[in-house]
Amino acid sequence: MRILPSTILLTAAATSVVLALSGCAGSAGTTSSSPAAIDSLDGSSLTVYNAQHEELTQEWADEFSAETGVTITLRNGSDSELGNQIIAEGAASPADVFLTENSPAMSLVDNAGLFADLDSDVLDQVPDAYKPSTGTWTGIAARSTVVVYNPALISEAELPASLEDLADPAWKGRWAASPSGADFQAIVSAMLELKGADATSEWLTAMKANSVEYKGNSTVMKAVNAGEIPMGVIYHYYWYIDQAGTKENSANTALHYLKNQDPGAFVSVSGGGVLGSSKNQAAAQAFVKFITSKTGQSILQTGTSFEYPVASDVTPNPALPALDTLDAPVVDPATLNSTKVTDLMTEAGIL
Numbered sequence: 001m002r003i004l005p006s007t008i009l010l011t012a013a014a015t016s017v018v019l020a021l022s023g024c025a026g027s028a029g030t031t032s033s034s035p036a037a038i039d040s041l042d043g044s045s046l047t048v049y050n051a052q053h054e055e056l057t058q059e060w061a062d063e064f065s066a067e068t069g070v071t072i073t074l075r076n077g078s079d080s081e082l083g084n085q086i087i088a089e090g091a092a093s094p095a096d097v098f099l100t101e102n103s104p105a106m107s108l109v110d111n112a113g114l115f116a117d118l119d120s121d122v123l124d125q126v127p128d129a130y131k132p133s134t135g136t137w138t139g140i141a142a143r144s145t146v147v148v149y150n151p152a153l154i155s156e157a158e159l160p161a162s163l164e165d166l167a168d169p170a171w172k173g174r175w176a177a178s179p180s181g182a183d184f185q186a187i188v189s190a191m192l193e194l195k196g197a198d199a200t201s202e203w204l205t206a207m208k209a210n211s212v213e214y215k216g217n218s219t220v221m222k223a224v225n226a227g228e229i230p231m232g233v234i235y236h237y238y239w240y241i242d243q244a245g246t247k248e249n250s251a252n253t254a255l256h257y258l259k260n261q262d263p264g265a266f267v268s269v270s271g272g273g274v275l276g277s278s279k280n281q282a283a284a285q286a287f288v289k290f291i292t293s294k295t296g297q298s299i300l301q302t303g304t305s306f307e308y309p310v311a312s313d314v315t316p317n318p319a320l321p322a323l324d325t326l327d328a329p330v331v332d333p334a335t336l337n338s339t340k341v342t343d344l345m346t347e348a349g350i351l
Contacts, residue, residue, distance in 0.1 A: 009325045042069030044283040049082045049095040051072045051182075052141070052270060057099060058306045063299065064290045070283050078094065079105035079182040080338065085274070087112050097287055099140065099271070100188035104338035106137050106271035116276040119285045127150040127294040130269050130310035132334030135272030138289050139333065142308040144188050144326055145266045147256040148239055149231035150224050154241055159231065159256050163191070163264030164199075166233075167206035176212045176232035179350045182338075183217055183235050183268070187347065189336040190266040194329055204348035213350075218242075221250045231256075233264065240306040240319055259327035267328040269310065 006184040050057045054076050061072040075095070077085070083105035086093050093114070097298050098220055100106055110113060115136040123131060123138055130139035147159060154174075166175055192200045194345055212229055214220045220232035221239060258264035274284040290296050297314035299305055308316050308323055316322065345351040 005048060007323050021348045024038060035279050036062065038333045040311070041283050042292060043108050044069075044280055045071040046096045046280055046283050046287060047073045047075065047094050048088060048097045048287070050076050051053070051069075051079045051082050051098075051100045052107065053101075053305050053307075056141075056299070056303060056307070058134055059292050059303060060297050061297055063249040063295065064287055067282070067290070070223075070287070072287070081337070083108045086114060086239075090114070091182075091277045093249075093275055095275050096280050096284040096298065098137075098275065099291075101141075101143075101183050101267045101268075101270050102336075102339065103132070103333040104186055104189050104336045105182065106273060108338050109273070110134055110136050110334065113134050114276055114282065115273045116278065118274060118288060120290060122285060122289045123291070127332070127341050129335075132271075134334045137271050138288065138292060139269040139310045140272040140288075140296075141270040141305075142310050143235040143237055143270070144257070144308070144328070145182075145264055145268070146236045146239070147258065147264070148221050148224050148234050148253050149232050149256055150227055150229075150253055152252065152297070153227060153230040156254070156256060160258075162258060162266075163187075163233070164183055164262075166210060167203050169206075169210065172210045173212060174230050175210065176223055176229045177207070178214050178220055178234075179207075179211075180213075180215060180344060181215065182219065184233070185338065185341050185345070186268045187233070187266055188265070188342045189330065189338065190225060190268075190331050190340060191263040191339065192344070193331055193335050194263050197296070197340070201344050202346065204344055204350060208349050214268060218249065221253065225249050225252045227252070233340050235268070236320070237306040240317075241304065242302070246304070257321070257326055259326055261329040262328065265326055265328045266331065267308075267323065267326060270307070271333070 079100045106326050126138045217234040217238045223229050224232050239250050270290045277282045292311035294312040297309035297312050300309040
């Protein structure tokens, strides 16, 4: 989650680098089929409203700029902040591309009719499971819902079989979450789609009574690691990032995957789309195509964000379990509703 937006200007690469890379334009993972097509973008500029990890998007932008000569300005913020900003700006938005961590903010903009249709050669790079039925934006990465737990406080055999089980009073004070963040709200959005409004409302009311609230998934993990609480509901990559580093915030913890197409096995799709108001449609479409290309997705595979690639047959970081082993529920990302979720969470007294 990001609180304050910042602006990072990524300058175009030297002409010699552009020419060297454009010679490979017809190979897998590039943004176009010919050097001439890449050269036609040179000198263009894009403004990207970015709610994804800043380091990850900067890597994507650096590579794309080097390949095409396109200058990219990133305006960084949170999913909800930037999604609502685009809604407020409407057809006057300076944004060419919108990137998110979760899909409800994409649906917010999509439902307002502000996205252009993505080119078919962009959509063709992404399996149906990781893009919305509308075809107006696409998945660019994914993250899995997990239970992080402290084996000194609770054994794996004692863990809940379903996210819904946490509504039982027996779990009062024994689990944590970060309800104010877009990550957890996306999980609730999946429950809303899978179980309906009444069941979700009842679960949220029980959550208010049973859970301990922290601000941020990393804070939840730290609390579990410190023995403050037996377990928490987070996204997987927080744990894997810490495990790849010092392990100071996760050494005393383990992950549990609920699977069984449970709401607690939800895989959230990060989104990318082109604004219909963009005056730089060709470059904007090319950038989203690059992100979902083999080159762009390989940045996920080898980078430090530990998110899942979802396109161009790129496998995840070897440390991660394969997506097809998670037995996640099938959810059309286009159906996830941030407004209804926040309304329900507010009614339950969580927000």
